[in-house]
Amino acid sequence: MNNFDYVRACDVAEAVKMKAATPHAKFIAGGTNLIDLMKYHVEQPRRLIDISRLPLTAVEETSAGGVRIGALVPNSTLAYHSLIESRYPLLASAILAGASAQLRNMASTGGNLLQRTRCAYFYDVATPCNKRTPGAGCSATGGLNRNHAILGASADCIATHPSDMCVALAALNATVQVTGAQGERAIPFADFHRLPGDRPDLDNTLRADEIILAVVLPPQGFAANHSYLKLRDRLSYAFALVSVAAALELDGGRIGEARLALGGVAHKPWRNEAAENALRGQAPGHEAFGRAADILLKDAKHVAHNAFKVPLARRAIIRTLTQAASGTPQIQSIKTIR
């Protein structure tokens, strides 16, 4: 790791002030991604501001009937929280599909949103990467890109976002509550992560002086009909090749509200409104699900090694929607995919 100094923030206002005062400072909470990146010299902050003791650890119901998750709630606490297990099991399931039990004990809710890509070139400082060093060039585009994006990529970057939890949060229409020098604001989840465009160095729309306070879930949790399916190169403890979060509201044999979000395919959790609209009012089934998948993947583009992700995503979407519709969500400890 590079040389940095360490300060501990006692409250949110102090944390914000500390961040604004120091260029190249970073907040640290769980540290599971940041310390990893610092050891690879990808991140070289001058100062770490320890926010792990800020009072952002509550999981509580909101007056609007939703749930507010403090930014420092550990992933495992969240996944096993009774409110989440009972009302938002899609989120619980997605969290349990990611990382390992130890990492989930350490990683925070806010930190999960800020995870950086697992693109091998981003991680290896001996190779060029636009995300790490703007203008250096993208090594993945003409290199090893089996794990890379099929949707929303740019000429400058084809990296994917590695989170599972965020795929569920995207599907659930969460909002991200942040505060900074200019005060508090709420960012709809879909607007939180960015597409790479010509600024792949920016993963999200959080401003430099802002801190995540909470993630707020709206009342609708799709507890009856949901599923999170993750496909990867081994059966646990691996990043997604493709993952799908599906949530349906079934109304007398027809689909009412429908949500579909994909992981492992883009620079952000991927939603497609048209695909979801195409599901509404339809009878759940292979045909409707296939149509939605086709709409979602209409603009999919592959590079040399990831063409398989397009048919894989299509089949995964259909399967996950089928699981959701039948009320038999994927259980993460059971590896048979029903």
Add this chain to the structure above:
Amino acid sequence: MTAHIGTATSRVDGRAKVTGAAKYAAEFTAPDLAFGVVVSATIPKGRIVSIDAGRACAVEGVIDVLTHANRIRMADKDEAYRDEVAPEDGAPYRPLYDDRVHFNFQPVALVVAEDEDTARFAATLVDIRYHTEEFATDLHARREQAFKVDKPVKPRGDATKALSGASVRHDADYGVPIEYHNPMELYGSTVLWREGGKLVVYDKTQGVQNVQRYVCGVFELKEGDVQVMSPFVGGAFGSGLRPQYQVVLAAMAALKLKRAVRVVLSRAQMYGLCYRPATIERLALGAREDGTLAALTHEAIAMTSQHEAFSRNDIGWGEVLYASANSRATHRLAKLDVPTPGDMRAPGAASGVYGLECAMDELAVALKMDPLALRLRCYSDRDQDKDLPFSSKRLKECYQQGADAFGWSKRSPKPRSMRDGRELVGWGMASGAWEAMQMPFATRIVMTANGHVEVASATSDIGTGTYTIMAQVAAEMLGVPLDSITVKLGDSTLPKAPVEGGSWTAASISHAIVNAADDIRAELLKIAFTMQDSPLQGLSAEEVTLADGAVMAIADRSRSVPMADIMRHGGMDRIEKERGSEFENDDQHAHNTHSAIFAEVKVDEELGVIRVTRIVSAVAAGRILNTKTAASQIMGGVVMGVGMALHEEATIDHRFGRIMNANVAEYHMPVNADIHDIRVIFVDEEDRIINKMGIKGVGEIGIVGVPAAIANAVYHATGKRVRDLPITLDKLLG
């Protein structure tokens, strides 16, 4: 008498391992310990133009930055660097010797500091400029330039003609990618410096005496100046057979700085060590309608480094397993700008038998024969290349017992014909073989009058259970309880042992112990028979045994004298005997272990997700010394075989000549969730020829054939033949 040999004895080093008391190489310390961190090359080939260590040296706490430009004197002859496992052909890599870069991740500097964090930080500040030269890292691109290596497998008959005349033929390439051992322990060495320039080296190695000679050779030190120890090794699987470069760097720093130095590699840097070479296994089989083989050809095309020609026996296994009148086997090597490959669990066999056993499966499909029936039809009672019978070969019993345990007879022959819900079910099988080797080992046994026994040899226990079997054999031979035995190993000053590899350690060390114990017994009996009023009087050596800490009559166990009394009577505090393994050379037989593996996979029909739900591995490996630890060895081989089949591949970006998944997150190895039911069966195999005790060894045989059994099961499930490992879900889509 308590039987120890052949029992399910728990590891004698178990307590040390579960309490954290067992110390590994990087866990020894000294008051003057400094920490070295390696700076690795970022190009695959070229020259170091300049190294600016100014900023690194400016960091408080940095002691020195060692490079080729300021290194201490090192030997300048290749012989000094050629350890006992080095390929005969080539010039071994010399760490930090000159400005040449031979491979990516090669060490180019060592930053030494008072603490490890400072050394790591300073290592990022060393500014190195390179001149990169044209390089090649892709085996497939260099396939045509591969040269033929001399291999002992002789051609028999006219394979080309027999192939063209065969009524059923199968011909295909099978691909094995670069695989890394990835033992859980990082490579590391702690070198203590003693007055007068002597070194005490704690190293992660499978051969302390190999490292000892190597360090002496490289730094031109006297034999007595270097002691190498390795009491515990956190896995190796072959990666620790040759001395690795961190021991050179740590020793160099200790000699230069005259203080203790520890160097631990990062996981990424371990991708600059040895690995299982990528190979293309080209198999051609020609059969008659009844399944008997008319011809078998096997060509392996493997990668090696520019500086050494590494190869193992990929191609000879058909000679051991299947009768064929005509055969031809060739091995080619393509030189690439990479580190020299090395031995990884069942080197040669794991790759070669993968190709052979998939090819046999494909031939069975073409013949519309059951794959097991085809193996039995082609069964060979002789090693055809050596033209010798086997000392023992109970492979037929492996097939039988494995098939019965698995339920093979219930297999529906047609691919895609078995299913469980959305999953296609596939059953596949394969054979395995490995050599049963034995080497000259020496052991010293010291029995003291208080009943304690110390058994010592310079061998290693890399997790294989050597500590335990040494204690078991000594306990049984000397008739003392297991807990009165102390085993010492992993110390170059102990009696001679070669590297622990090739599955030869169990057989070799056991015979050395038996011989030394025989000498102790003879000494005890000599005194016992002369004791006055001895209840043993009148008995011959054949009529007594050592048991329960006493010498006793076999026919009447009440007639006994405690060994302590015997020693006291003889006026001895201790009896010390050292003996070698002393094998007779048997050139009248081939010596092998054999196995039959049966695998069940379940494959999601649409998504391609593969689960290995059941594996039965039936092994014939002579006498099993410890059924508990030996079963674990086989199980571990099976798990590594699952990784080979489904997960493992180091991927090189050939534009950079650099491995891009040099970690254990994206170099996938099986995790707990990937492993389900594994059943290990040891088939009774009494071998009165191979050695006195009938021991063969089990370290390698567990992995051989497993990737093929799984690949064949995936074919049976899906109807899709994936020949290039690993079989990932994308290869099953579409």
Add this chain to the structure above:
Amino acid sequence: MSPSRESAAPLTKPAPLSVTLRINGESRTLSVAPWTTLLDLLRNHLDLTGTKKGCDHGQCGACTVLIDGRRALSCLTLAVMKDGAEITTIEGLAKGDELHPLQQAFIDHDAFQCGYCTPGQICSAAGLIAEGKAKTREEIRELMSGNICRCGAYPNIVGAIEQAMGGGR
């Protein structure tokens, strides 16, 4: 390393800070630099080498310890951030000569070979049992998947955990 990045980074070492940790029941106050991980603190500063370094990047689980009773990776934990925390390592599990039930079960089931991942496996299993979320073999496998065992002892590890959980076998 790319030489140009952040080239203005100061060459001084970070100033050490005082940290108090309760390690295996014993309170320890230490002076450590902020860049020192809990893993390196245990191994290099306290000679508690039972906690293992297998990857140093949160990819293998060998460094698993219990922090305030929860299993965590000491390689991705800065020691200074855990001021006041209760740390349990493999050295703290046995009560004197009496092994922890998991330690005994690992020996009984031969749930290790080289022993290097073992302290992490056992600490992880202790965390798993405390969490109470694993009831079936499938659940044990899934929730122990953060601990890689290259020797391939997984079935025996699952068996040992079942024994320690009181499930028998």
